[in-house]
Amino acid sequence: MKAGQWDGLHQKQKKVVINDIPIPEPGPNQFLVKTHAASLCHSDLNLELRPETTVTMGHEGVGFIEKIHPSAEGKGFKVGDPIGWNYFIDCCFECDGCLVHNIRCEGGKVRLQGFVADGYFQEYCIVDYHNAVILPKELDMDRTAPLFCAGITAYHAVNSCELKEGEWLAVVGCGGLGQYATQYAKAMGYKVVGIDINDEVLEAVKGFGADAVVNSKTTPNFAEEVKKITGKGAHAAAVFAGSNAAYATAPDVLRTGGLLMVIGISPKDLQVSTFDLTTGRYRIKADSTSIPQRMPEAVAFTAKHKIQPAVEFRKLEELPQMVAEMQAGKAKYRQVVKFT
Secondary structure, three states: OEEEEEEOOOOOOOEEEEEEOOOOOOOOOEEEEEEEEEEOOHHHHOHHHOOOOEEEOOOOEEEEEEEEOHHHOOOOOOOOOEEEEOOEEOOOOOOOOOOOOHHHOOOOOOEEEOOOEOOOOEOEEEEEHHHEEEOOOOOOHHHOHHHHOHHHHHHHHHHOOOOOOOOEEEEEOOOHHHHHHHHHHHHOOOEEEEEEOOHHHHHHHHHOOOOEEEEOOOOOOHHHHHHHHHOOOEEEEEEOOOOHHHHHHHHHHEEEEEEEEEOOOOOOOOOOOHHHHHOOOEEEEEOOOOOHHHHHHHHHHHHHOOOOOOEEEEOHHHHHHHHHHHHOOOOOOEEEEEOO
16 A cells, blocks of 8 residues: 655655555554545654654544454444544553543553554554544545544633633634634634734634634734734633744733633743743643543534534645645645545
């Protein structure tokens, strides 16, 4: 089968390549899945996190169960089921660490598919049944792959913001996650101001229902502009951009006591004022894709409100170009490879 891989094995060829590789066999607790679609995420650009080996990229995917290992039978799934899934493998899914985040598995063996274990930019892939959920028929499988990282992360972010109906959420970073977050926020009855440095993505998020948008690069004193729009400032600001600059200015768009929601992973650790925190200028909270046990709620809400991202369909052979475009900031929408 064809696979889009990061070749970190050869010192002079550390790049994205398309290879022919064997179809894998499912092991204990696993399914073999015929990949229907896989999407590119900003996290996939962290190529240096991958070992000096060749590994299939991609951690957002949907597909159909092709084969079930005997140990995974009787778990509520059957061959042919359309599923989406999380990207953890080799963890126990039940220790105290796994009930917080699977990357904290106390067994210490967890691997992330698409990074240190083969991911989903391939025609068939391996999925642990603990990670999987059957897809509701209301979701268009062609466009649902981004849900299984970006979408679920955005849902948890918005749902954890402690907002009341009619209150303001600042969506900082209006790419794929921000566009999902805007749809979730509007479905929950919140007002949204989108903040980004790219007018094209601001237009896109406005199309998803944002009540207002502000370009933080071209608008002088953009934080004051946000405060004019929202009254005293946003009640919460969710930062989806993996940018230290975004985090540095996000507190300025909040009203007193507002919530800073940490989502995007920045290159450097955040610098915060302990005085601001202890005196209530703002509060800090964080969320993520989280654990499989929280996934069904997010998927059900997404299906009920028919929330889907805007996507651009590409071919597997274009994966190197897709990565280059995302690195250059030219990807307006989520880029999706369809296999079936």
